[in-house]
Amino acid sequence: MLGILLTYASPLLRYDIVVRTLLHVLRWVYWPFDDLLKRVENSPGLPVPDPTSPYWTQPPSPIAQRNSSSEGKRLPEDADIVIIGSGITGTSFARTILDHGNGNDVHGKPLRIVMLEARDACSGATGRNGGHITPVLYQDYAMAQKIIRFRLSHLEQLLQVAEEEGLSSDSQCRRVEAFDVFHDKNLFRQAKSWLEEYQEDLPEESRNYRIYETAEELEPLQLSKSTVGCLSTTAGSVHPYRLVTGILGRLLNSYQANFDLFTHTPCTDVKTSDEDDLDQYIVETPRGAIRARHIVHATNGWVSHLLPGMRGKVFPARGVMTAQIPREEKSSEEPKEAMSTTNRASWTGTRSFVFYPSTSVGVYDYLTQQLPSGGSSRSSYPSPNGELMLGGGFAHGAVADIGNADDSEWSPAVGEYVRQALGSYFSVKRNGEKEGKDEVKATWSGILGISADERPWVGRIPVSITARGRQTASGEWIAAGYTGEGMVQAWMSGKALGHMVLGVELDSWLPEVFMVTEERWRSAGFESFVCRIR
Structure with missing residues (x-):
């Protein structure tokens, strides 16, 4: 048959x-x-209470454990909106909705907003990722141009937000030159073909691309001899934890009567009210319950714990990151264009990389670098030291890490690979001297939210999906499922969600295919996700 x-x-x-x-x-x-x-x-469960410690969170933000003790401030009994999750999505939503009307809704009525976090503030994927504001573009060119522009908008948006919030120094939010580095000739040839097609249709968006393929072009980049070519463009880099916690700190100070954050307060269940008011929800926590008309699910990889209908539609996957101190500087006699990765006069903190070591764009590692010592003198945090932030190696542990929401550990094979991978990507030795090593300062894991159809889920969740059927119209909202591209999808998704809840016109900048619909929900699933991986 x-x-x-x-x-x-x-x-x-x-x-x-x-x-x-x-x-x-x-x-x-x-x-x-x-x-x-x-x-x-199945459900990913609640975030584990003892996660690995990301280098980004050292030292922790002053709001890291705000209202964390049950002996402190009591949880309010009522709110207009409960935001579940304190990462970049929840923060973008809170900033949008609070700043739009100075803490009021569109009718001038004061809003009461409560943000719940199961662990420390910003302890999920936002505080654990690579800090890249670098969208996948030409490789995924089959996607709609509107999605391309949506992803590209994040760099300017985050630069503007960092400036407005006075966080440019703390967050290190900046433009960098982003390199796609290829080790396979056929894949590099294919990438150039994709780029050519992309440039034909979107010349303005792709005008900053540059191709490196001759020995003379590649040599100054200090890449390994395995490199067959590179493509580069302008992108961004950021200290995601300090950006998000800085924004939250300002919101908490500016809107003391409207907004509060309760850390170490996991949401254990969402129920409908047993009373006559069909539009109210009961948000349950170990510290008590909150009645609310709107629930915002901003927990990405954990989103299906409270939304059983989203299981198999958005699922967790565990990744691994490292912070490494670059190998020692070479002699000052070395030509400036070929100096080591730590030389303060060269490119420290001005570049980011995605490495493709095999024959597939689905196998990659990613690297960004913090600024050199003294490069962020106006920051309230200790000065960075050019730390190399490297993640990847997913192919070495995919079977164990897909569907895994435990960030208290990492797959040993992936951890070992990421700790050693830099040696195969760069070559800074000269005159036959022994290659140095980059000192690993920290290794940690983090949980991605993988969307079964590879697109974020943004918008009002239909009652048929929430299965909380007493509601006449759902008051539950979602922005999740960024599939490893959160830094170029989450901020604007959270902003869009804020406009939706307020009832403000979006001006059509959110791609329609991101919206939550019953038809999309029925067609998405893990089997269809695997079928698209070719």
């Missing part, structure tokens, strides 16, 4: 049938894969 189907089906359909059949067979014969599918299909 399968043979007959494959004979008459279209090539794409035949591919889907083969993949789905293989998935079912794998589930029966390979128990780790069956375990993976069970994780994807």
Whole structure:
């Protein structure tokens, strides 16, 4: 029967049938894969209480444990809006909705907003990622141009926000030259072809791209001899933890009567009211319950814990990051354009990288670098020291890490790979001297939210998905599922959600395909996600 189907089906359909059949067979014969599918299909649970410690959070923000003790400030009994999650999405939403009317809604009525965080403030993916404001563009050019522009808008938006909030120094938010570095000739050739098509249709957005492929062009970049070519463009880099906690600190100070944050206060359940008011929810926590008309789910990889209907639609995946101190500087006699990664007169803190060491764009590592010592003198935090922030190695632990929401540890194989990977990407030795090593200062894990159709989910959640059926119209909202691209999707998604809840016109800048619909929800699933990976 399968043979007959494959004979008459279209090539794409035949591919889907083969993949789905293989998935079912794998589930029966390979128990780790069956375990993976069970994780994807089930609740990710609450964030674990003892996560690994990211280098970004050293030292912690003054608001890291705000209202964390049950012996301190009591949880309010009522609120207009409860935001679950204190990362970049929840912060963008809170800033949008509070600043729009100086703490009031569109009718001039004061808003009461409560933000709940299961652990320290900004302790999820935002405080654990690579700090790149570098969207995937030409590789995914089959996507709509509107999505391209949406992703690109994040750099200017975050630069503007950092400036407005007085956080440019603390957050190190800045433009950098972003390099895609290829080790496979065929993949590099394909990338140049994608870029050419991208530049034909979007010349303004792609005008800053540059191609490096000759020995003379590549040598000053200090990349390894395995490098066959690079593409570069303007992108951004940021200290995500300090940006977000800085914004939250300002909001908490400016809107003391409207807004508060309760850390170490996990939301354990959302229920509908048993009373006559069909539009109220009961948000349950270990410290008491809050009645609210609107619930904003901004927990990304954990979002399906409180939204069972989203299981298999957005699921967690564990990644690994490191902070490494670059190897010692070379002699000052070395030509300036070929100085080591730590030379303060060269490119420290001005570049970021995505490395493609194999034949697929689905296998990559990513690197950004903090500013050199003294490069952020107006910051209230200790000066950075040019730390190299490297993440990746996902292919080395995918079976164990997909569906895994435990960031109290990391896969040993992935951790070891990331700790050693820099040696295969750069070469700064000269005159036959021994290659130095980059000192690993910290290793940690973080939880991504993977969308089954690879697009964020933004908007009002239909009652049919929440399964909290007493509501006449759902008051639950979501912005989640950034699939590893949160820094170029989350801020504007949170901003869009703020406009939606306020009832303010979006001016059509949010891609329609990000919106939550029942049709989209029915078609998204893990099997379809795997079928798109080719």
